Amino acid sequence: MVRPLSTLKVGEKGKIVRLIGGIGIIKRLSDLGFVPEQEVEVIRSAPRGPIAIKVKGTVYALGRGVADKIYVDDLQ
Amino acid sequence: MLLVEGLQIRYMLTTFSEKTELSHISSREITIALAGNPNAGKSVVFNQLTGGNQIIGNWPGKTVERTEGWIKYRGRRIRIVDLPGIYSLSTYTEEELIAREFIISGTPDVIINVIDASLLERSLFLTLQLLEMERPLLLAVNQLDVAESKGLKTDINTLSKLLRVPAIGIIATKGIGLNRLLTTAIELAEKKERVIPPTYGGEIEQSIIELVKSLDEVYPEYPTRWLAIKILEKDEWLRQLNISQGILDRAEEIRVEIEKTHKEPIEIIISSERYALASHITRNSQFYEKKKKTFLENLDMVLLHPVLGYISMLLFLLTAFMTLFKLGEIGSSLLEKLFSNLDVLVINIPISDILRNLLFDGILAGFVSGITIALPYILPFYIFLSFLENSGYLSRIAFLTDSIMHKLGLHGKGVIPIIMGYGCNVPAILGTRILESRRERIIASFLSMLIPCSARTIVILGLVGIFLGIKWAFLIYILDLIIIYIVGLFMNRYYPGETPGLIMEVPDLRIPVLKPTLRQSWFRIKEFLYVALPYIVLGSVLLEVLKLLGWFDVINKILSPVVVDWLGLPLITGIVLIFGLLKKELTLILLSTFSGTTNFSLILNPRQMFVFSVFVTLYVPCLATIASLRKELGRFTAFVLVLLEILLALLIAGIINHLWIYIVS
Numbered sequence A: 001m002v003r004p005l006s007t008l009k010v011g012e013k014g015k016i017v018r019l020i021g022g023i024g025i026i027k028r029l030s031d032l033g034f035v036p037e038q039e040v041e042v043i044r045s046a047p048r049g050p051i052a053i054k055v056k057g058t059v060y061a062l063g064r065g066v067a068d069k070i071y072v073d074d075l076q
Numbered sequence B: 001m002l003l004v005e006g007l008q009i010r011y012m013l014t015t016f017s018e019k020t021e022l023s024h025i026s027s028r029e030i031t032i033a034l035a036g037n038p039n040a041g042k043s044v045v046f047n048q049l050t051g052g053n054q055i056i057g058n059w060p061g062k063t064v065e066r067t068e069g070w071i072k073y074r075g076r077r078i079r080i081v082d083l084p085g086i087y088s089l090s091t092y093t094e095e096e097l098i099a100r101e102f103i104i105s106g107t108p109d110v111i112i113n114v115i116d117a118s119l120l121e122r123s124l125f126l127t128l129q130l131l132e133m134e135r136p137l138l139l140a141v142n143q144l145d146v147a148e149s150k151g152l153k154t155d156i157n158t159l160s161k162l163l164r165v166p167a168i169g170i171i172a173t174k175g176i177g178l179n180r181l182l183t184t185a186i187e188l189a190e191k192k193e194r195v196i197p198p199t200y201g202g203e204i205e206q207s208i209i210e211l212v213k214s215l216d217e218v219y220p221e222y223p224t225r226w227l228a229i230k231i232l233e234k235d236e237w238l239r240q241l242n243i244s245q246g247i248l249d250r251a252e253e254i255r256v257e258i259e260k261t262h263k264e265p266i267e268i269i270i271s272s273e274r275y276a277l278a279s280h281i282t283r284n285s286q287f288y289e290k291k292k293k294t295f296l297e298n299l300d301m302v303l304l305h306p307v308l309g310y311i312s313m314l315l316f317l318l319t320a321f322m323t324l325f326k327l328g329e330i331g332s333s334l335l336e337k338l339f340s341n342l343d344v345l346v347i348n349i350p351i352s353d354i355l356r357n358l359l360f361d362g363i364l365a366g367f368v369s370g371i372t373i374a375l376p377y378i379l380p381f382y383i384f385l386s387f388l389e390n391s392g393y394l395s396r397i398a399f400l401t402d403s404i405m406h407k408l409g410l411h412g413k414g415v416i417p418i419i420m421g422y423g424c425n426v427p428a429i430l431g432t433r434i435l436e437s438r439r440e441r442i443i444a445s446f447l448s449m450l451i452p453c454s455a456r457t458i459v460i461l462g463l464v465g466i467f468l469g470i471k472w473a474f475l476i477y478i479l480d481l482i483i484i485y486i487v488g489l490f491m492n493r494y495y496p497g498e499t500p501g502l503i504m505e506v507p508d509l510r511i512p513v514l515k516p517t518l519r520q521s522w523f524r525i526k527e528f529l530y531v532a533l534p535y536i537v538l539g540s541v542l543l544e545v546l547k548l549l550g551w552f553d554v555i556n557k558i559l560s561p562v563v564v565d566w567l568g569l570p571l572i573t574g575i576v577l578i579f580g581l582l583k584k585e586l587t588l589i590l591l592s593t594f595s596g597t598t599n600f601s602l603i604l605n606p607r608q609m610f611v612f613s614v615f616v617t618l619y620v621p622c623l624a625t626i627a628s629l630r631k632e633l634g635r636f637t638a639f640v641l642v643l644l645e646i647l648l649a650l651l652i653a654g655i656i657n658h659l660w661i662y663i664v665s
Ligand SMILES: Nc1nc2c(ncn2[C@@H]2O[C@H](COP(=O)(O)OP(=O)(O)OP(=O)(O)O)[C@@H](O)[C@H]2O)c(=O)[nH]1
Pocket: B036, B037, B038, B039, B040, B041, B042, B043, B044, B045, B055, B056, B057, B058, B059, B060, B061, B062, B063, B064, B083, B084, B085, B086, B142, B143, B144, B145, B146, B170, B171, B172, B173, B174, B389, B390, B513, B516
């Protein structure tokens, strides 16, 4: 099921399908490795706060608004 | 030790020629630029090579300025340039712009791309872009010890072959591999071979080739392939080149076509291509052996926990506060005993009374107060700060405070310069360069200025902490945080603009390596001993001179409506507060040299101690802070912020003075 990254629970994994939003933020995210087909894992998620995501071995903190812009699908 | 030596042998193998033939080298100067991701270890390499004292720490974005160091190597001068870390050659913040400008237009003879071996794939994303620039490039594969501990084995030979540039394995913190790095860099700079840029896959490669054809020989100073990619990416940097409309139109056609087939913006397609290549190279040159979760990884889950995280943060900060205060108290009384008999040195010298006064009350008293009052607090504090920086805990605090910071018009990253403000406001204001917008930088600068730096900590702990008790000192810190919160709320509300979302790397927790951590504290202490202490001594002498000239009372008279009537402080504090503009710790130290005692209860009552400390905490930034404000934000903004701060301090300290009877009863 395709859904925003922000809705994943701690420990859940997904595969990025799409980034939405302005080109600035999309570019910044894709520079960091948030590109389509990439696997991501939620490490920590504070209610209404930021979430910590692991991508290519690095953990990033993303504000909730930013995480809403990344759409993920289940891993096969 | 064994592990280290093993690494050394294994990783020092490189594909590059073993002979370092340097005899033919002319005496031309060479510029070496250190480029790489934030936190890769560039500044450690820089410090090791040049003996410099760049701030190092375990969070992304410490180096925010281009820093140069010179070394002599076999009789020739070599310029080494430490740059802010960048994830890609596209830029979003000020510090990234600085790094990119230098890489593109600063014409370094050779770029050393420092990468973190434990984050190989992400690092190679930038490496590929650097290769596109076709400048001599040397890969410094750093942090091999960290990679090893994570179960990652790096085959540097293969890495070098796949990238077609020399690569050298190093462990910067231990100095391993650095000699070789330097000789190889010099060798490369001499050869001036252009590197071969990477080729990507699919339609992107086709369109690059197509554009390269029409660009050929138009801009000889830039590599054409790189320009073609920049044109496809519609990079803002291109504006300064005046590229012909024909080429831009052709690029637009290609872009539209590609975006139609991929249903994605071209920027993402290009990033994906680069990552595909980076991932391919990583898979072939690094091997992973699963390791058990380490203690630090488990600890991290607690530190980032939505409930436990906050509890541990508060506990941590509280413990730190108590410990630092206790250590300061003990150290201060020890030093005082040590220095208490020093007067005999001066009393028996046969000189005139005026000179004796200058010597004793001025120089000696200033020196002794400087040492006994200031050093015991700042020494443990600097060690603590260095530990905080190098452990990686700062980024956790940024994560935890993101929601609160949003109320103040900042995001979590904004807390980092603010915390740095506890050490010194100057790096804090420079550090706001890691923030995305000018609005955020102004808010964060103002809030950092309200943070009691180590100089003000000396006043708060040395005065209120010692004479009124630690609870009162603690109260000042809490009060300060409340003021900052309210000021932030106001600024967010009345300063139009919105806060961008948080995007920040959270580096792994680390046990700080002892030597660089202590070295860093030492450099800060040295700054105190060599810069602040002379000021303090000079200040006390000046104070004595003013006293002898009889100007003292005149100045104090002028200030008396504010100092005495509004703030309720004794007359002599007026002049002391003026000296505080130079260095905040001067306020307390001069008070002590002036009254000839470190027992402040003889000259100030409890209310006055509290009001004095609050006022000193808030009143006006020191000259160095004002200078950096001006440099970073412009004269007008700096002026407004300083004025606002003075008004705020007068308001709050005055109110406390007048309400004191209600507070204590
Ligand atoms: N264990 C280990 N730690 C290292 C090594 N190299 C660097 N570090 C640590 O990594 C952290 C980052 O190093 P810096 O030199 O400050 O990184 P930088 O690349 O200058 O980062 P920015 O200035 O933020 O771009 C510090 O805490 C260093 O102590 C290494 O080889 N081994």
